[in-house]
Amino acid sequence: MKKTLLLILVMSRMAAGQSEYQASTLPPALKENAHAVIRRHETVFSVESAGEATQRIRSVVTVLDEQGDGHSRMVVGYDKLSKVVNLEGALYDATGKLIKKLKKPDINDYSTYTDYNLFDDNRVKSASFPKQPAYPYTVEFVVETLERNLMFCPTWMPQDDEYVSVEQASFTVNMPAGLALRYKEMNIAAPRKEESLINGGKAYVWTLTNSPAVELEPLSPPAREQLPIVYTAPTDFEVQSYKGTxxxxxxxxxxxxxxxxxxxxxxxxxxxxxxxxxxxxxxxxxxxxxxxxxxxxxxxxxxxxxxxxxxxxxxxxxxxxxxxxxxxxxxxxxxxxxxxxxxxxxxxxxxxxxxxxxxxxxxxxxxxxxxxxxxxxxxxxxxxxxxxxxxxxxxxxxxxxxxxxxxxxxxxxxxxxTPMYRAMDNCQQRRATVTVNEEGDASVDLVTCYTGFQQDDHVNAIHSLNPEDQRSWLLKRIAIPAFELDSFSFRKQTGAIPSVTERLGLSIRRWANASGTRLFLPLNLMSALSPATPLTQPRQTPVELGPAYDFDDSDTITYQLPRGYKPEYQIEPLTIESKFGTYQAKLVMDGERVVYIRRITMHRGRFPAPAYAEWVDFRKKIAKADRTQLVFVKRS
The missing domain is CATH 3.10.620.30 (C8orf32 fold)
Structure with a gap:
């Protein structure tokens, strides 16, 4: 009877071990919105002293589609303060059958040296499996390292991608007597376990099970605020004989x-x-x-x-x-x-x-x-x-x-x-004169002053690109169909809030659409905004507008029409106000000249989840206004 029970126990453990390689055992809920499923992820960080620790990470991942192929590669960095003791890997098909194990020739070892890394002892060990002809498949990696820099302790984030789900994961930190661990948990439902070890040491254990992939909502807080994460840090450490607390x-x-x-x-x-x-x-x-x-x-x-x-x-x-x-x-x-x-x-x-x-x-x-x-x-x-x-x-x-x-x-x-740069620091002030002929073709003289964050890309282009590459860079940025860049120049100005003035000469084919005696003229030359992604289900997370949404853009575009054309109707001034910002647009008519004036001011911030519906409505109204065309009729 004892032998029978022992045999049953051994067989059940073997079956459990094999199941983590078999795609058929995956719970359906873990495959939803996922490109890969972490079957097992076990991290054990064992501190031996204030200056040395070992770490062992075993991961088993089932890849569901091509977008999950990145999990078939393992990259481990090391330097003079860390050593890769062991790197193993294995590849399994959908049934859990072993296809290939890593061998030494499959593991590359190279320096991370770059042209700006004059002195660098950082190196990388890298291993990957060839692209598979069928999905799903499963990969397993085991990485063991020796660490001699305990200024840093691990940050555990098993679900570091919103398109990855987790079946089972664990994080264990073993601390010896006399050394204390500090930690911070976020989005961890399972409580931490603290267990006593021999000789007065302690083990800290965190677990995560059956965590589905997270489909991040548009403009939601960053993944690190939504996915499980544990930060750890030492109280006492030593690096190359330098001690700290x-x-x-x-x-x-x-x-x-x-x-x-x-x-x-x-x-x-x-x-x-x-x-x-x-x-x-x-x-x-x-x-x-x-x-x-x-x-x-x-x-x-x-x-x-x-x-x-x-x-x-x-x-x-x-x-x-x-x-x-x-x-x-x-x-x-x-x-x-x-x-x-x-x-x-x-x-x-x-x-x-x-x-x-x-x-x-x-x-x-x-x-x-x-x-x-x-x-x-x-x-x-x-x-x-x-x-x-x-x-x-x-x-x-x-x-x-x-x-x-x-x-x-x-x-x-x-x-x-450090300083916060607000909307009035990050400006785009554009003035343009657009001369339109009867065929709808236009010549444009355009001057734009960028300040703050909005000048950063331009000043980098000035200093890092030659004129030919600057031209190519501009061609990719100008959001106008069917145009020629006839001339360009930049002028940089320094100050507490630096600026770059850009001057462009453009020729645009069929900017206005000629139809019979009418010309249909789009008013917004280069600043049109698109609508926001609409809701498909109730919003769960706050709305996060980051630094990129702290700006003030203004456009004054003067259109010179062909002789004999006059507007068929007037367009009334428009103001759209919301908690996110303000949009204004108006027209000034002066004979055969039309001046289009547009300004939008936005502000960063975090807003409650229900505000997303207001954001969609705000952007929808702006997108509609930015698509406005004015119709001109030729006098008989």
Whole structure:
């Protein structure tokens, strides 16, 4: 009887193990809206000491269609502080039959070096299976690593794609006695389990089961706010003999300050040069502008990622000689130059990127990927992007704007906010003269001034593209059918809110539609908005209008009609107001000239779910107004 029970138990476990490779055992609910299903995802992070940990991740994923093929590839990064101990993989067909196992020749190992990564010890191991002729199929990967940088602990997000569902996933962190784990949970229904281990250690376990794919609604909050996620961080850590403690942002700032203290010395001749450069400036802002311009003219940005060097700057003296540095080095160098000019400045750790979320302000941890410089100046604090060769002093754009940064002070480091750029900072002011002939063809002289966020792409094109590539870039951006770009030019202006003025000469075929004695003339030349995606079911999540919706656009388009044409009817002024913004449009008639004036002002914000219906209505009305045509009739 005992042997029979044992045999049954073994067979049941084998059957359970095989079922995770069989597509037929998938619950139907997990296949809805999904390109792939995570059958098993097991992460075990075991901390051995303040300076070393091991991690083992086993994932089994059933791929349902071509859009899920990305799961058949595994990429693991490593450097001198981490080591890939093991990488295994296997491929199964829909029935769970083994097709292929990874072999050593299937695993590629290469550097992540790029032309701006001058010094970089980051490498990648990559493995993938060939494209399969039929779906579904299942892939399994096992990755084991040794970590010697416990400044960072894992962030667990098993469902990191809204088109992926999860059958079973678990996250275990094993901590030894004397070391504490800090964590933050979001969107986790199952409670965390805390279990005692031998010798006084603890294990923290999170689980997720039968979580369906999430179909994100239009303009919903980002996926990280809707999908399960667990952030973890150490209390005590050690990296290459550098020890640190994090229980507050002040602790983190103190570690960074001590790591980089004393690296801001510059040669005496350079110090005197800075003094001479700024001696006629009587204000802090004036000195900052002079020093920042000097920095931009004399240095270039490179990336340096070497162990603790990812956080410890090279000395300012070396930057002065080599004239290059990464974000840390150039920020430290600029701080040293300003110190010579009598201006106090401090580094600020940032999570940079126009698509990056703001950091978790209530969870002190290493969430940063960039460093900028902060110059306190009474009520007009300046932030400097020291890696930029062309941004004006004090402008940080959407790369590091409107987010928390950690101001690193000798004592009492703290979070502060970088500038927020609002609608009146992000403008598009367009004036155009359009001459239309009787066939409907038009010649256009168009001048547009872009400011703030709206000038960012243009100023990058000015500095990174040659004239031929600038022309190609413009051709892709101009939303007019059947046109020729006859001429173009750019003029850049610096300031707290920089601007770019763009001048275009265009020839448009059949802009107006000629029919008999009538001309049907579209009024909106280049700024028409499309309607929003309508609701198909009750809205569940808030409406999130991000920084891209904080703008003020105005158009003044003067149309010169052929002789003898007059408008068949008048169009009344239109104003559309909502909680999201305001739209205005009107016409001014002057004989054979018509002036079309349009302005739309939008504001970022988060609105309750029911507001989406209002958003759809608002955009529908705007789209209709932007499609307005005016009919002209030729006098007999």
């Amino acid at each position: 994090i229980t507050s942002w002040s602790d983190l700032g103190r570690f960074y300050y001590n790591l980089n203290q004393g690296r801001d010395r510059i040669p005496d001749d350079l110090r005197q040069r800075v003094i001479d450069l700024t001696k006629t400036e009587t204000t802090t802002a004036g000195k900052v502008r002079k020093v920042y311009q000097f920095l931009q003219e004399q240095t270039r940005y490179v990336s340096i990622q070497l162990g603790i060097g990812g956080w410890q700057t090279i000395e300012a003296e070396k930057v002065a000689v080599g004239k290059y540095g990464d974000c840390k080095a150039l920020t430290n160098y600029a701080q040293a130059l300003l110190k010579a000019a009598g201006v106090t400045a401090y580094p600020a750790l940032a999570r940079a990127g126009d698509k990056e979320p703001d950091l978790q302000a209530n969870f002190p941890s290493f969430q940063f990927n960039h460093v900028i410089l902060c110059v306190p100046n009474e009520k007009d604090t300046l932030f400097l992007e020291c890696t930029s060769s062309h941004d004006p002093a004090g402008y940080v754009g959407d790369f590091t704007g409107n987010r928390h940064v950690l101001l690193v002070l000798p004592e009492g480091s703290r979070l502060v906010k």
